[in-house]
Amino acid sequence: MSETSFFARGAGLDAGGISSLTGAELGEGTDPATAVTGIGPLDRAGPSELSFFDSPRYSDQLSTTRAGLILIAPKHLALLPAGRPHLIAANVQAAFAAVGRSLFPQALVPASITGLEGVSPRAEVDPAADIEPGVTIEAFAVVGRGARIGRGTIVAPGAVIGPGCTVGRDCRIGPHVSLSNALLGNRVVLHPGVKVGQDGFGYAPGPGGLEKVVQVGRVIIQDDVEIGANSTIDRGAIRDTVIGEGTKIDNQVQIGHNVAVGWHCVIVAQVGISGSTTIGDGVMIGGQVGINGHVTIGDGAQIAAASAVAVDMPPKSRWGGIPARPMREWIRETRFLIELAKKGRSPRNGRDD
Known part of the structure; x- marks a missing residue:
């Protein structure tokens, strides 16, 4: 080949x-x-x-x-x-x-799939949408009523910009991206398959089983955010889900309703962030981390890959493990368990198993 x-x-x-x-x-x-x-x-x-x-x-x-x-x-x-x-x-x-x-x-950023400029005659653009000059909307993309798209933005084939959504200038909306209930800043990059603004996971037990809790918030994505393929960001329930300026999100990340992510964070693949969690500025989250709902992660904190965070983390701290705890504590406990395993002894009675 x-x-x-x-x-x-x-x-x-x-x-x-x-x-x-x-x-x-x-x-x-x-x-x-x-x-x-x-x-x-x-x-x-x-x-x-x-x-x-x-x-x-x-x-x-x-x-x-x-x-x-x-x-x-x-x-x-x-x-x-x-x-x-x-x-x-x-x-x-x-x-x-x-x-x-x-x-x-x-x-640096995805280019037009077809190489053409302007609005394709095969795109579906509502007459009430506000499209600035210099926007490219490719074949089979759909733009809903009242949506606004800034100049220099490219909307790839199969993407859907829902009614009332705002997309800033010089953005890249990849193939099969779906936007609803969302406001995007400038220079935002959404890679293929990203879903933004769908309702979050909310149910309350009722006499007839689980009953739906409405989600009436928005998603706000600030300037210079990049979101990897097939990641999902739920809209807020009663307040907005916010992704702060300059944050970079890898592929296959799930961000629940009401989550607030600060500026210039790094969130690696397969992270799951539960609803109403607050992530400070400059936070780095390793791959496959799970974070409980209603948790606060302080500015500059770092979380090791494959950790599970169940409680608040102080600013500039480094945690790891399941459940996650301060890095030195986690490493010390891991070494202790490894030494016990090598000796073949039970920590409870000191006898061989």
Whole structure:
């Protein structure tokens, strides 16, 4: 099978330009005119590509790589074979990411599927919708009555913008995204299959069984939020569900009704956040974390992957485990249990099982 790239290469960058862009220092003997037009992993990068090294576990790949330029941290310079063109960066991953953005700007946000501009004649746009000039609405998208969409936004095929919804400027609404009862800021990216604004999970026991609790709030998504494929965000019940500015949400995340997420948070895949939870600014949540309802997570807190949070977390704390607890406590308890298991003794009576 022939190798196909979906992102065209441009003129590229030379080592001097990368140094200016990232603050990385030119390595000894590295020609500032050494140019790259692409990026790649150590074991596959070619002479026209930039790669990076940030872990000794890949030392074998470093010794055999064909990469034209290598970004490397000062602490790993002793592992670099002599004569390899390189740049020295304090934060290797951040520098590599900056080069990637410069080389492939078209990969930053989803592009139009059809490549056409304007409103497709095969889209269903209500005459009462307010569509600014410069909006692209592709075939089979549906825009409801009273919806508003700002200039520079692309609505992909099969997406549904419900009645009264607002989508800001320069947004990307991916294929089969569904928006209802939602207000979006500028530069919001919703990847394929995202569902926003459906009613949350609310039932009350009644004489005839479970009875529906109405959900009459909204979803507010602020500027520069990105939400991964097939994630779901429920509208509020009696207050709004809010996703704060700059927050990045991975694929397959569930956010319940009335949840408030702060600014610049990171929420990794398969996280479930129950209703009426408050997440502070700058919080980082690892994959497959579950968070109980009515819990508050303080600013800057970090939660390890596959943890279950049942109580409030203080600001800037680091927790993990099931149930989640302070990181040092969790690690200490885990080590204790491992040692007990190795000894084959019961913690209750000290005897072999």
